[in-house]
Amino acid sequence: MxxxxxxxxxxxxxxxxxxxxxxxxxxxxxxxxxxxxxxxxxxxxxxxxxxxxxxxxxxxxxxxxxxxxxxxxxxxxxxxxxxxxxxxxxxxxxxxxxxxxxxxxxxxxxxxxxxxxxxxxxxxxxxxxxxxxxxxxxxxxxxxxxxxxxxxxxxxxxxxxxNASDGYRTVAGPLEKQPGEDVLIVGGLAQSVGLFAAQAALALGAGRVVYTDFDSDRLSRAKKIGAQVLERQYHADMPVDGQFSIVVDASNMPDGLIYALNSTAACGHCTGVSAPGRKMDNIPLGSMYMKGITYDISRAxxxxxxxxxxxxxxxxxxxxxxxxxxxxxxxxxxxxxxxxxxxxxxxxx
Missing domain, CATH: 3.90.180.10 (Medium-chain alcohol dehydrogenases, catalytic domain)
Structure with missing residues (x-):
């Protein structure tokens, strides 16, 4: 009762x-x-x-x-x-x-x-x-x-x-279309989603999984999961760390999103798990168009x-x-x- x-x-x-x-x-x-x-x-x-x-x-x-x-x-x-x-x-x-x-x-x-x-x-x-x-x-x-x-x-x-399903969907679809590709996870304020995405990428057979973040605890956890980690402080006009066919923006920060988009290879796929800044004027639409990349932003x-x-x-x-x-x-x-x-x-x- x-x-x-x-x-x-x-x-x-x-x-x-x-x-x-x-x-x-x-x-x-x-x-x-x-x-x-x-x-x-x-x-x-x-x-x-x-x-x-x-x-x-x-x-x-x-x-x-x-x-x-x-x-x-x-x-x-x-x-x-x-x-x-x-x-x-x-x-x-x-x-x-x-x-x-x-x-x-x-x-x-x-x-x-x-x-x-x-x-x-x-x-x-x-x-x-x-x-x-x-x-x-x-x-x-x-x-x-x-x-x-x-x-x-x-x-x-x-x-x-x-959150675990959110992280999974960011890489599952892209890896089904492009098996074995390298994956970049731009970690940050979507704390667990980025880590869950790294786990999913490794589980689904990605090549190299690179996780970037500015937080030492999340970087340590990503390394234990099996990702290659890079400590990064996101800022405007920061250089990229290579081109990746599959990118996840879990930073929830405008500069993190720009870094993620600039890191997406030609004809690649970038998924955003949130809407950083809500409105942004500096999205690199020109280079996205020329490279032919797909930016997918959605709730899970x-x-x-x-x-x-x-x-x-x-x-x-x-x-x-x-x-x-x-x-x-x-x-x-x-x-x-x-x-x-x-x-x-x-x-x-």
Whole structure:
């Protein structure tokens, strides 16, 4: 029996959070399920929302969106899951049946408001709940939920719901088209995504994987993963370190993006995992045109990407736990949500 009220970790303003007692979500249609979060990894974006670098209105909303947990209740039409199943809850809300979902674009599901996701109510205008809560409602259980294989821990499963899948998609498609090519990862403020991308590139058979960054902890972790590392302070007009057919910009910095684009070889592919600076006047469109490079910028298609990530985790090619840097109980969320460590996971007490 689920209690009528629950605890929810709630954003109030930058560096201001509190645990609030709120009504427990209820199943309102037969395709829904309720999941009890057991592990929630902090998304790279969450850190910057929490510390105010990414500004949000001072309006309360549920926080946390990288979720792994246990099904506790299902609607009558849910066929793929039963109470007790360990599941990954992808961070984006998607129906699985609209045109975009069928095309593999769950981040653009047309059955819900644009940008709908857990823990990010101000993006879509609708609060879908947050992972750092006693329970979350999954509106499209069969389309969204993914069972966690025995080989995968709850913290790793939580990371796969967003950042680990985000890193994977930056290199999986390009390496499928150009097997064995060298890969450059421009690391930075998308702390874990860049490292997850390096892991994926190595797992998927890239040639040389070069990881650049200005942070010694991330450089050390990238080296342990198996990447060649170069310490770089990104700045305007900085020289490149070669030409790479596949480049990932995880810097989330305008100068890092320019370095990434200038490092992309003729007819190569550069993927950006964020929108540094939001608007930029100095993107080298002329050289990009002459070289014929592709720049791909998009939010992750998490649910569509997850099967490939899970396969690599199950067969041991990717050890996502090497990126997760700190584990703390839910009860420490207020003090640890702004901790600068690379990848924090909150686990149910």
């Amino acid at each position: 689920i209690d009528s009220s629950m605890q929810q970790f709630t954003f109030l303003a930058a560096r201001q959070f509190e645990w609030r007692e709120v009504p427990t979500p209820k199943i309102e249609s037969p395709g829904q399920a309720i999941v009890r979060p057991l592990a929630v990894t902090r998304c790279d974006l969450d850190l910057y929302i929490a510390n105010g670098i990414v500004p949000m209105r001072n309006e309360a909303f549920a926080f946390g969106h990288e979720i792994a947990g246990e099904v506790v209740e299902i609607g009558d039409d849910v066929n793929g899951f039963v109470p007790g199943d360990r599941v990954i809850v992808p961070f984006q809300i998607n129906c699985g049946t609209c045109k975009n979902c069928q095309l593999g674009f769950p981040n653009a599901c047309t059955s819900v408001p644009a940008f709908s996701a857990y823990g990010l109510a101000q993006s879509s205008g609708k609060d879908w709940g947050g992972g750092l809560s006693d329970y979350v409602l999954v509106p499209y259980a069969d389309a969204m939920l993914v069972k966690i294989p025995d080989q995968i821990s709850l913290p790793v499963a939580a990371a796969i719901s967003d 298609q998490a649910r569509a990407t997850m099967p490939g990530v899970i396969k690599c985790a199950c067969d041991g090619r990717i050890k996502h736990e090497e990126v997760i840097s700190k584990s703390v109980p839910f009860a420490q969320a207020e003090e640890m949500i702004t901790d600068p460590d690379i990848k924090v996971v909150f686990v149910k007490d």
